[in-house]
Amino acid sequence: MFMDMRSSTTIAEKIGNEKYFNLLNDVFADITNTILNNEGEIYQYVGDEIVISWSIKKGTRQANCLHCFTQIQEKLADLRPIYENKYNVIPEFKAGLHHGIVMAGEVGVIKKDIIYSGDVLNTTARIQELCNHYGVDILLSKETFDLMSDNKYFKIKSLGSIELRGKKRKIDLNTISPI
Numbered sequence: 001m002f003m004d005m006r007s008s009t010t011i012a013e014k015i016g017n018e019k020y021f022n023l024l025n026d027v028f029a030d031i032t033n034t035i036l037n038n039e040g041e042i043y044q045y046v047g048d049e050i051v052i053s054w055s056i057k058k059g060t061r062q063a064n065c066l067h068c069f070t071q072i073q074e075k076l077a078d079l080r081p082i083y084e085n086k087y088n089v090i091p092e093f094k095a096g097l098h099h100g101i102v103m104a105g106e107v108g109v110i111k112k113d114i115i116y117s118g119d120v121l122n123t124t125a126r127i128q129e130l131c132n133h134y135g136v137d138i139l140l141s142k143e144t145f146d147l148m149s150d151n152k153y154f155k156i157k158s159l160g161s162i163e164l165r166g167k168k169r170k171i172d173l174n175t176i177s178p179i
Contacts, residue, residue, distance in 0.1 A: 001040075001051070001052045001053075001065055001069065001095050001096065001097045001124070002049060002051055002095065002096045002124050002127075002128040003049065003050050003051075003052065003069065003072070003093050003094070003095040003128075004048065004049040004093060004094055005024075005027070005048035005049070005091055005092070005093055006092045006093065006094055006132075007092075008047070008048040008130075009010055011023070011089050011091075013039050013114075014017075014088075014089065015087055015089060020069050020088055022038065022087075023067075023083070023087050023089070024045075024047075024048060026083075026086075027076070027091050028045065028050065029165045030075060030076070030079060031050075031072045031076070033076060034068060034071045034075055034172070035052055038064040038065070038068035038071065039054060039058040039059070039061070039064050040052040040053065040054055040058075040059070040064070040065070041053050041054065043116060047115055051118070052065075052068065053102075056147065057101060058101075059099070060147045060148050061149050061151075062144050062149065063148045063149075063151065063153055063154060064150070065097055066097075066108055066138075066140075066153070066154055066176060067153065069093075069095050069097075069137075069138055070178065072093065073092075073137065074094065075158070076091055076093070078081050079080060079088065080138070084085075085143035091136075093137070094128060094131035094132070094137050094138070095128060095131070095137065095138045095139075096124050096125065096126075096127035096128025096129070096130075096131065096139050097124065097127070097138070097139070097140035097144055098120055098123045098124040098127055098140065098141045098143070098144055098171075099120065099141075099143070099144045099147065100118060100119060100120030100123070101118060101120065102116040102117065102118040102119045102120055103116070104116050104117075105117070113140065118158050119176065122166070122167075123141075123164065123167065123171065126131070126164035126165055126166065126167065127139050127140065127141065127164070127171070129165070129175065130162070130164075130173065134159055134173075136175040137175075138175055138176060139159075139173055139174065139175055140173075140174055140175075140176070141171050141172060141173065141174070142171075142173075142174050143172070144154070145176070146175055148149065152179065153178060154176040154177065154178060154179060155176065155177055155179050156175075156176055157171045157174060157175050157176070157177065158172065158173075158174050159174060159175065160172070160173065161173075
């Protein structure tokens, strides 16, 4: 799952670098337990974006990956008065979900890092980029939704077969809502 803060450039400009950095730290700290409680692993932070991963089994069991996002939204809504008071902004996120095989390995010469690589990361990033276009908070591939071992919590809404930027194969794109 690629989860990106909405309007981050505007927020950073509004509150300044130091407060924005503190906001990111507070948000990431506030949502970490929700991620862990849904068996997610924080792969990396990329500015205002957080990349969360699951094994297929853990992510799809009882729709953990979907619950993770909806519970993060609920947590941030509960903390809204605190963020408004401290930062005069309300952090909101959009997310893209997809699944597939990744390569994990060490890269770099001077600064080494362990990275994930593969088509699934590119596809997930492209899915997340379309949230604003469709006016939704979360998008996922139908094939990922179909893997959920327990679909009784969410209903799926199809947005059609979409050609993602830089991809030849179309993907059935969907959003979800709680039942």
